[in-house]
Amino acid sequence: MAGPADPVQLTAAGTAGETAPRAAALSWRRVRRSSNLLVGALIIAAVVGSAALAPLLAPYDPVDQEFTAQLRPPAPAHWFGTDEFGRDIFSRVLFGARIALRVGVVADLIATALGVLLGVVAGYVGGRLDALLTRVLDITLAFPYLLLAMVVVAILGPGLTNAMIAIAVVYTPQFARVVRGVVLSVKEQEFVEAARALGAGAGRILARGILPNIVSPIIVMSTLTVGFMIVETAGLSFLGLGASPPTPEWGSMLATGRSFMLTAPWIATFPGLAILVTVVAFNLVGDGLRDLLDPRLRGRI
């Protein structure tokens, strides 16, 4: 349970103050040298592409039931086979990419926005408010992720949107902690003191002095968490707390696939593979960005 002067946070965050110029020095040559980053980015581009073009690429409607073609194994007519209602799994996986990306990105944006807000307020205002916010954040961090998400879903009721909100809530404290650490270290630096001495107001100091320092850790963290958010929302759907059956969502497709595992293993195989590939891609890009923007974040995020 970190107090306001947690030494680990301070030393680790102390490095972040110098990151802005490094981020600016990001050049194409360095991007190219990082092959993981490129591979990950290409995969993400492919996932985004298939999500965007799903209506054009998908040979069938993702929720159309074809009762003459139930539980068919992969074949030219149905590349990934069909499920127990004769729905085309290839089309469902394609449309599933839309849901997965939307969920991941929206949840990530919510968590980032809330986390930055809370972190900046706690770190910059300090004092009692900081102590209070830190306590509340510590409390939410005292829950195992999925348990907290399940509590939020229990309160809001099951459903894909609520599952997404739950995942965002779960990740907010982590963003807030990192941001708070950076703000704490930056606000003590001389250039901030100088700005204050010159009569700059809190708004100007925040916007010109502090926010630029938060940018690169936030970019890295957001990219790394999109993947986890996709997995965890799929996990909630798998448990029956997120998307409900006719929706082509990867997690709930896996849940159905589980019942037909021995007779029709393809139902669970392809959505699972889709989740795996998407998550690997986001992890590759996140790791690559971290090494490019700020190698010293390694181990912290």
Add this chain to the structure above:
Amino acid sequence: MWTYVGRRLIQLLPVLLGVSVLVFFGMHLIPGDVAVLLLGEKASEADLARLRHQLGLDQPVYVQYLRFLADALQGDFGVSLRTRQPVIWEIRQALPITIELSLAALLFAVLIGIAIGVLTARHPHSALDTGAMVFVLIGVSMPVFWTGILLLLVFGGLLGWLPLGGVLDTGMAIRRISGLPLLDAVLQGNWPAARSALEHLVLPAVTLGSALMATIARMARSTMLDVLNLDYVRTARAKGLPEGGVVARHALWNALLPVVTLIGLHLGLLLSGAVLTETIFALPGLGRLTITSVLARDYPVVQGVVVIGAVIFVLANLAVDVLYAWLDPRIRYS
């Protein structure tokens, strides 16, 4: 050390108090009348009023919270709306299953993870190393629920080596001592049941432990590589110690430290994974209990599980911190 543990325990009190506030008021936000849920839609207004009075629901909210807290401190979380059993009884049935599963997963992750890490560090950049590291990258990104389904498909379905789920073979029973099936079977010397419990534990443990195993392997590899290049290892080799002895007696101990940190960081993921693993393998553990209760809107159980879950989680974190300081004398208990 004990003063440190004591101080940490005292620091936990406000956190746990906060958890109880969060959970209690969170559950109060849920629309719906508990009395109606308990008695059904057709209950008469008089019966409902009597039950509300009995449960203290006609009291102000803060009185209700204080009551909840006082009861919770005595281990009383009320009665399940679904089964009408005391919540604490339900939790006591389910918790040992989750503990056994998590410990087995940890054991698997640490043993296999360190083994892979040491092996690859001794032969860096070999085919073995590259293969293992690709395997590790996939292991880290595999969703728990998919790993579980694939393992079930291969080892339970196609090969038929291991059972498809549950705790014991059907028709088998063991007397409950600790509640941990494998431990109880061994304590009673019931070897067929112990064997069955072990067979039922393998796939869930591998499923739950694989992500952590992959992370440990990666970490163990890089620390081993660092340590193997240090002067004291060279000295040990120069003394003429066999390479295996150098690795086992000198280098390994230092590679363990970051592994303990990793376990601490992954506890939350482990407990979250347990919920999914229990669902896949039909294990009647805490995770399964949580899901059924959330879906059945069984709020007393959800409250109880969340509070108990948070207590276990923070205690486990404390245990990791203590272990960490014990392993590395440079870290002070402060």
